[in-house]
Amino acid sequence: MKRTLRFGLVLALIAAPIATSQNISSKDLLDGLKSTGRWLTYSGDYSGRRHSPLAQITPENVGSLRAEWIFQTGVPGKFEATPIVIDGTLYITGPDNHAWSLDARTGREIWHHRENLPANLNLCCGKVNRGFAVSGAKLYIAALDSNLVALDIKTGNVIGGIAIDDYRKGYTSTAAPLVVGNKIVVGTAGADYGARGFIDALDVNSGKRVWRFWTVPRPGEPGGETWAGNSWEHGGGSTWLTGTYDPELNLIYWGTGNPAPNLNGNARKGDNLYTSSLVALDADTGKLRWHYQFTPHDTHDWDANHIPVLADLTIDGRNRKVVMVANRNGFFYTLDRTTGEVLVAKTYAGTTWAKELDSRGRPILLPDNEPSEQGTFICPDMDGATNWMSPAFNPDTGLMYVMAREDCATYYSWAEDFREGQSYWGGNTTRKRGSGYGALRAIDPLTGSVKWEFKFPTPSMAGVLSTASGLLFTGDMEGNFMAFDARTGKNLWHLQTGSSIYAAPSTFTVNGRQFVVIPSGTALIALALPPGS
Amino acid sequence: MTRFSLAAIASLILFFASAASAQLAIDDSPAAVEAGLRVFRSHCSRCHDLNGQGYRGRDLSQLAGRKTTAQLANVISRGIGAEMPATSLTPQQTSRVIAYLRSLGGPAIVETGDARRGENLFWNQYRCGRCHMVAGRGGRLGPDLTHVGAARSKSFLIREVRSPSDYISKGFEPVSVVTESGETVSGVRKNEDAFSLQMLDVSENLRNFLREEVRDVKRLDESFMPVYTRNQLSDADLDDLLRYLAALR
Numbered sequence: 001m002k003r004t005l006r007f008g009l010v011l012a013l014i015a016a017p018i019a020t021s022q023n024i025s026s027k028d029l030l031d032g033l034k035s036t037g038r039w040l041t042y043s044g045d046y047s048g049r050r051h052s053p054l055a056q057i058t059p060e061n062v063g064s065l066r067a068e069w070i071f072q073t074g075v076p077g078k079f080e081a082t083p084i085v086i087d088g089t090l091y092i093t094g095p096d097n098h099a100w101s102l103d104a105r106t107g108r109e110i111w112h113h114r115e116n117l118p119a120n121l122n123l124c125c126g127k128v129n130r131g132f133a134v135s136g137a138k139l140y141i142a143a144l145d146s147n148l149v150a151l152d153i154k155t156g157n158v159i160g161g162i163a164i165d166d167y168r169k170g171y172t173s174t175a176a177p178l179v180v181g182n183k184i185v186v187g188t189a190g191a192d193y194g195a196r197g198f199i200d201a202l203d204v205n206s207g208k209r210v211w212r213f214w215t216v217p218r219p220g221e222p223g224g225e226t227w228a229g230n231s232w233e234h235g236g237g238s239t240w241l242t243g244t245y246d247p248e249l250n251l252i253y254w255g256t257g258n259p260a261p262n263l264n265g266n267a268r269k270g271d272n273l274y275t276s277s278l279v280a281l282d283a284d285t286g287k288l289r290w291h292y293q294f295t296p297h298d299t300h301d302w303d304a305n306h307i308p309v310l311a312d313l314t315i316d317g318r319n320r321k322v323v324m325v326a327n328r329n330g331f332f333y334t335l336d337r338t339t340g341e342v343l344v345a346k347t348y349a350g351t352t353w354a355k356e357l358d359s360r361g362r363p364i365l366l367p368d369n370e371p372s373e374q375g376t377f378i379c380p381d382m383d384g385a386t387n388w389m390s391p392a393f394n395p396d397t398g399l400m401y402v403m404a405r406e407d408c409a410t411y412y413s414w415a416e417d418f419r420e421g422q423s424y425w426g427g428n429t430t431r432k433r434g435s436g437y438g439a440l441r442a443i444d445p446l447t448g449s450v451k452w453e454f455k456f457p458t459p460s461m462a463g464v465l466s467t468a469s470g471l472l473f474t475g476d477m478e479g480n481f482m483a484f485d486a487r488t489g490k491n492l493w494h495l496q497t498g499s500s501i502y503a504a505p506s507t508f509t510v511n512g513r514q515f516v517v518i519p520s521g522t523a524l525i526a527l528a529l530p531p532g533s
Numbered sequence: 534m535t536r537f538s539l540a541a542i543a544s545l546i547l548f549f550a551s552a553a554s555a556q557l558a559i560d561d562s563p564a565a566v567e568a569g570l571r572v573f574r575s576h577c578s579r580c581h582d583l584n585g586q587g588y589r590g591r592d593l594s595q596l597a598g599r600k601t602t603a604q605l606a607n608v609i610s611r612g613i614g615a616e617m618p619a620t621s622l623t624p625q626q627t628s629r630v631i632a633y634l635r636s637l638g639g640p641a642i643v644e645t646g647d648a649r650r651g652e653n654l655f656w657n658q659y660r661c662g663r664c665h666m667v668a669g670r671g672g673r674l675g676p677d678l679t680h681v682g683a684a685r686s687k688s689f690l691i692r693e694v695r696s697p698s699d700y701i702s703k704g705f706e707p708v709s710v711v712t713e714s715g716e717t718v719s720g721v722r723k724n725e726d727a728f729s730l731q732m733l734d735v736s737e738n739l740r741n742f743l744r745e746e747v748r749d750v751k752r753l754d755e756s757f758m759p760v761y762t763r764n765q766l767s768d769a770d771l772d773d774l775l776r777y778l779a780a781l782r
Contacts, residue, residue: 123621412583416571423575425575428574429579430579454727456726457726478727480728494727
């Protein structure tokens with residue numbers, strides 16, 4: 001006993017000068033990006049702004065940004081994750097249930113975690129994962145087989161796991177969990193297979209479920225009347241992207257996905273609450289405080305799985321706590337995040353299904369907006385006017401930066417029977433190839449109007465990072481990683497990385513130097529200014 | 534049929550389905566064909582059209598009967614080249630989609646036309662070879678047609694000749710660039726991003742541009758493949774041309 005104690009002491013003494021803290025408290029998470037050597041949640045902090053206070057890399061010097069290191073994962077598939085970074089060490093998940101810890105200064109691997117997945121997973125969109133959550137000395141991954149797995153932060157060893165739900169019913173997980181206090185909040189995918197969606201809160205220590213919010217209510221519950229017959233049973237409403245959190249209001253904001261079957265609305269008459277919506281849940285109980293449905297009775301696969309961005313804005317002379325969403329349906333929304341009231345709603349991309357909302361906040365539908373047997377031409381396309389890619393908000397410019405997509409499609413629908421574990425779309429779409437384009441757009445959340453844009457030849461699926469120096473970073477389908485002036489939209493720098501970018505950038509310091517990292521292809525690329533500059 | 538024999542067949546099917554994917558059992562009952570249609574619409578229809586008649590992908594209605602189950606299962610799981618993706622269908626879905634493909638009768642392609650005359654039209658009368666290569670001979674502005682008969686459906690070929698701009702092949706999108714000196718250079722786009730453009734111009738020169746070094750880049754709507762109306766190219770000539778193209782495999 002005495003010996004081990006002494007041994008432990010000696011070790012601690014030796015390790016002290018180079019040791020990094022690997023114990024993350026609730027307060028650390030609340031502090032968000034205050035500590036520049038850290039990036040602790042999917043969006044960096046609870047507000048979902050993906051805006052860093054770092055300002056070493058500026059519009060003036062970004063031209064000399066260069067690769068500091070490149071980590072090759074060797075794992076094919078879309079690389080969609082944002083790493084967790086803690087004082088010089090980086091933790092990232094990859095496709096196909098791989099994960100790594102790296103020395104953030106050199107890109108050298110510390111550990112590699114991999115667990116085999118069952119062969120018969122129901123996946124719409126590849127074996128992707130978007131990242132870890134961290135609490136204490138544990139990393140949490142919501143794995144594709146609908147298991148929440150805890151890894152030891154120093155070794156990558158599996159130290160616990162719990163089933164969120166049953167993957168054989170179509171449930172899969174792709175989003176980074178969100179730690180709020182002593183709870184881990186997770187969403188699920190599966191609407192494309194008719195799985196009924198939910199948001200779960202699990203205890204950080206025991207993994208036991210504390211609450212579950214079903215995104216599709218049963219008959220008799222509030223909202224149950226918005227589903228004809230027993231269509232609610234396979235109603236979808238997935239929650240496959242990380243939400244945000246307001247500690248003052250103690251509310252969690254989370255987007256919900258499309259109703260199922262995706263394109264055949266006849267099978268589920270009614271508004272289909274709470275699909276294609278934003279829900280505000282009490283963090284302690286999971287009780288619904290308010291909801292706003294962006295697309296009532298959605299028949300276009302317009303999931304509202306977006307990052308709900310929190311900010312405090314002065315609107316009409318009043319200070320408002322708002323939540324902002326650029327939606328797949330083509331509208332940009334600013335809502336009061338205490339009540340859910342719509343403050344601003346305006347299209348930021350081409351739409352043919354609706355152009356404005358009525359006084360109750362419902363879209364005013366235009367003719368010929370429904371998928372059909374013969375096909376109906378509708379904008380936006382099924383991938384939407386944006387998608388899950390993170391937007392960014394810079395409080396200094398007051399602008400939201402959104403990766404917009406401009407494309408349309410011919411939507412078909414047909415009757416399809418539900419079968420457990422089988423895709424449940426009830427339709428399909430075709431697109432005229434080459435007709436669309438992408439654009440990074442700056443949107444004023446006070447009016448919803450677009451201030452500037454930068455166009456790409458094809459729609460991009462990359463997220464946006466904003467920094468306090470007035471820079472934006474993002475990527476495109478053609479493989480460019482780029483920096484822009486946040487005020488004007490002027491492109492200031494780019495690097496052709498050689499592969500389409502499907503992730504959002506993040507930034508942190510190592511030993512006082514600012515790094516920007518971006519996954520591209522099978523690589524994680526870290527960029528920095530030349531040393532000494 | 535008694536319950537027993539149904540169960541026996543079911544277990545046989547299961548046995549075959551599980552005994553290596555080398556030989557799938559195909560259940561051709563209306564229910565399985567119906568289920569196969571659904572698999573097809575969800576996973577294949579964006580390339581082979583909603584009813585399998587083919588557009589960019591092959592016309593499968595004519596083909597499935599001529600392929601063994603193993604050949605079809607192999608194509609479905611592995612894909613072909615860069616254009617038909619590998620799929621991850623379950624053995625059951627594969628079996629159903631094959632049942633569906635087999636069920637597609639459709640009017641048989643009337644193999645009219647004269648391939649030798651078509652070859653002559655292609656090279657001498659319409660001079661399609663100005664822009665297309667076949668087995669190393671011909672021009673470069675359009676796609677190589679050496680294997681076009683194996684890769685494209687009849688309906689695709691007809692549409693390509695009558696209204697080429699309906700579908701423009703990747704790597705052959707028409708663009709024009711206005712250089713700093715005011716010169717306009719047109720050609721087919723090999724690649725493009727927000728900062729550069731790679732083109733084969735109409736004189737078959739490869740030209741690599743930086744966006745910041747040119748005044749303007751325009752995407753054109755009309756393919757460089759000319760439209761051949763019935764007045765310019767009769768249905769009889771088209772038949773002969775199609776017979777020739779279909780034989781290029």
